[in-house]
Amino acid sequence: MNCMDSYQLWIEKTAGEAELAEELTAINGDSAAIEDRFYKELEFGTGGLRGVLGAGTNRMNVFTVSKATQGYSNYLNQQFEKPSVAIGYDSRIHSDDFARAAAAVFAANGIQVHIYDHLMPTPALSFAVRDLHCSGGIVLTASHNPAKYNGYKVYGADGCQITTEAAKAIQTAINEVDPFDDVKRTDFELAMENGIINYIGEDTIDRYQAAVSTASLLPEGIDKNVAIVYTPLNGAGISCVPRCLKEHGFTNITIPDEQKNPDGHFPTCPYPNPEVREALKVGLRWAEKTQSDLLLATDPDCDRVGAAVKTTSGYTLISGNQMGVLLFDFVCKMRQANGTMPKNPVAVKTIVTTPMAAKIAEHYGVQLIDVLTGFKFIGEQIGLLEKKGEADRYIFGFEESYGYLSGSFVRDKDAVNASLLICEMFAWYKSQGKSLVDVLEELYQEYGCYESKLLSFQFEGADGFAKMQSLMTELRTNRPAELAGIAVECSIDYLNDDTGLPKSNVLRFFLKNGAEAVVRPSGTEPKLKVYLTAAEKDITASQIVIHTLKEFFEQWAR
Ligand SMILES: O=P([O-])(O)O[C@H]1O[C@H](COP(=O)(O)O)[C@@H](O)[C@H](O)[C@H]1O
Numbered sequence: 001m002n003c004m005d006s007y008q009l010w011i012e013k014t015a016g017e018a019e020l021a022e023e024l025t026a027i028n029g030d031s032a033a034i035e036d037r038f039y040k041e042l043e044f045g046t047g048g049l050r051g052v053l054g055a056g057t058n059r060m061n062v063f064t065v066s067k068a069t070q071g072y073s074n075y076l077n078q079q080f081e082k083p084s085v086a087i088g089y090d091s092r093i094h095s096d097d098f099a100r101a102a103a104a105v106f107a108a109n110g111i112q113v114h115i116y117d118h119l120m121p122t123p124a125l126s127f128a129v130r131d132l133h134c135s136g137g138i139v140l141t142a143s144h145n146p147a148k149y150n151g152y153k154v155y156g157a158d159g160c161q162i163t164t165e166a167a168k169a170i171q172t173a174i175n176e177v178d179p180f181d182d183v184k185r186t187d188f189e190l191a192m193e194n195g196i197i198n199y200i201g202e203d204t205i206d207r208y209q210a211a212v213s214t215a216s217l218l219p220e221g222i223d224k225n226v227a228i229v230y231t232p233l234n235g236a237g238i239s240c241v242p243r244c245l246k247e248h249g250f251t252n253i254t255i256p257d258e259q260k261n262p263d264g265h266f267p268t269c270p271y272p273n274p275e276v277r278e279a280l281k282v283g284l285r286w287a288e289k290t291q292s293d294l295l296l297a298t299d300p301d302c303d304r305v306g307a308a309v310k311t312t313s314g315y316t317l318i319s320g321n322q323m324g325v326l327l328f329d330f331v332c333k334m335r336q337a338n339g340t341m342p343k344n345p346v347a348v349k350t351i352v353t354t355p356m357a358a359k360i361a362e363h364y365g366v367q368l369i370d371v372l373t374g375f376k377f378i379g380e381q382i383g384l385l386e387k388k389g390e391a392d393r394y395i396f397g398f399e400e401s402y403g404y405l406s407g408s409f410v411r412d413k414d415a416v417n418a419s420l421l422i423c424e425m426f427a428w429y430k431s432q433g434k435s436l437v438d439v440l441e442e443l444y445q446e447y448g449c450y451e452s453k454l455l456s457f458q459f460e461g462a463d464g465f466a467k468m469q470s471l472m473t474e475l476r477t478n479r480p481a482e483l484a485g486i487a488v489e490c491s492i493d494y495l496n497d498d499t500g501l502p503k504s505n506v507l508r509f510f511l512k513n514g515a516e517a518v519v520r521p522s523g524t525e526p527k528l529k530v531y532l533t534a535a536e537k538d539i540t541a542s543q544i545v546i547h548t549l550k551e552f553f554e555q556w557a558r
């Protein structure tokens with residue numbers, strides 16, 4: 001069906017939904033606006049389905065959510081005799097409505113539903129799937145994307161987001177569903193009365209908090225008087241992070257008034273992504289006002305966490321790679337000291353995450369596995385260990401995009417777990433008179449001066465998508481012998497080369513002196529991402545290499 005026909009059909013079928021009907025009427029005659037909403041359907045990317053809120057097949061709305069849920073229900077009913085699911089949601093616009101709509105579709109398909117009765121972190125959904133022995137689960141969230149987005153993360157029975165094979169099968173099942181004719185629905189309240197929909201109890205939440213507590217590494221007697229500013233960025237972290245920190249003795253916590261309450265409009269952080277400085281602005285102001293030691297900021301679904309620490313010259317932001325290596329080293333060090341390092345320990349990172357991790361792994365005798373971008377691939381590795389009865393070998397997983405997990409109790413990145421670890425690590429080094437910046441410097445001395453940078457280039461709409469594809473194709477077919485004058489020693493095309501990993505649209509260039517550039521389109525936002533790494537003899541030299549590469553790629557993406 002072409003865009004115009006789809007548009008007409010949607011006008012007819014969505015008349016009962018005031019918000020959508022109004023939007024469709026408003027774009028009458030605007031062919032670009034119509035095309036943008038109908039030129040494709042939402043598809044699984046790095047972290048589930050994700051799209052702008054609004055009317056159309058390429059938008060997140062009650063129809064696309066219901067269609068996805070019907071498809072997922074068909075898949076579950078095929079795979080399991082008596083399927084059940086867990087549902088979570090964050091603070092985004094319509095996350096709760098979509099969660100209830102999805103619950104009603106599952107219920108109408110005879111699938112038992114366990115749904116949180118208030119917003120909860122994404123990792124708590126991963127936990128609930130495992131705790132309640134569900135066949136799968138979903139979270140309504142677009143993670144850290146801007147406020148105009150929402151999304152739909154899908155989980156398997158192991159509590160891990162579905163990976164390649166399952167995603168393909170579920171996508172096929174979804175594609176077969178007509179959103180207007182094929183979706184079964186029941187009344188949410190009625191299904192609650194009938195017991196096919198249940199609220200997830202406090203006991204599950206308590207067990208989740210207890211599981212996170214098992215990740216604690218700090219020995220008795222360490223001073224925990226760390227002054228912390230914690231901001232949930234108007235998201236789900238408020239439900240778990242303060243409680244977790246307090247239960248572990250970190251009681252000196254200030255939460256910024258503006259960002260404490262759930263609010264999907266994110267009025268003071270329109271792009272609620274701890275990776276970007278702008279999102280930390282309010283938190284930094286509160287940190288300065290209260291002269292706090294540490295700032296922690298979790299994204300709306302509380303699976304990633306950003307941090308800044310007080311130094312003599314103000315607050316220093318710690319990047320995802322920096323925090324990853326700090327935590328990885330800390331986990332290894334403490335487990336060795338506590339006598340809890342398992343035999344043949346395993347850590348997992350993504351291919352776009354700093355190669356410095358390999359040096360740390362080698363130092364501690366940890367096997368380090370590299371996987372494609374997406375924490376689901378880290379969770380998948382834990383699942384593979386679990387199948388062999390060896391889940392305890394997993395000690396840490398991380399990715400440069402501020403995602404960390406130090407235990408097998410959940411299968412997605414966990415910012416509650418990571419917030420606790422960061423506070424413990426901070427207190428541990430503070431007790432030795434060191435800041436995290438000092439420790440980072442020590443790690444550079446020991447393992448090499450790795451510097452990294454992520455470049456993101458925005459490409460909106462159908463035209464942007466085509467431009468991104470052509471940039472990738474051009475780079476793939478005319479593989480450069482040098483980048484910004486730095487020799488390319490070899491390169492990997494993850495789409496066509498045999499890497500042992502699933503095929504993926506990623507190009508990786510290994511440059512002279514251990515520098516690297518990895519290029520890939522984002523699977524969650526209309527962006528092209530370039531991940532740069534340099535490893536020179538000092539940090540300044542590494543920064544110069546990064547700067548040169550940055551200028552080159554900025555020119556390239558124009
Ligand atoms: O968005 P989240 O926090 O659910 O996280 C998901 O998306 C991020 C961005 O992916 P992309 O680079 O494809 O945009 C990935 O780094 C992450 O591994 C994945 O779990």
Ligand SMILES: [Mg+2]
Pocket residue numbers: 142143144299300301302303304
């Ligand atoms: Mg997130």
